[in-house]
Amino acid sequence: MKLLDALILSLAAFFVIIGIYEIMTVGVGQAYWLVMVAMILFFIQVYRKKK
Secondary structure: OOHHHHHHHHHHHHHHHHHHHHHHHOOHHHHHHHHHHHHHHHHHHHHHHHO
16 A cells, blocks of 8 residues: 555544544534545545446
């Protein structure tokens, strides 16, 4: 795993954890963007692996 792949995966995990916390505290509407950023990073990770 290259450094960039590790960084993308770490950032995705970070946004998932923070997103879950924000959903529990302020609700889905306020934390939706965090979950979407995590999903985008996971999709980028999958795309880079297949490439």
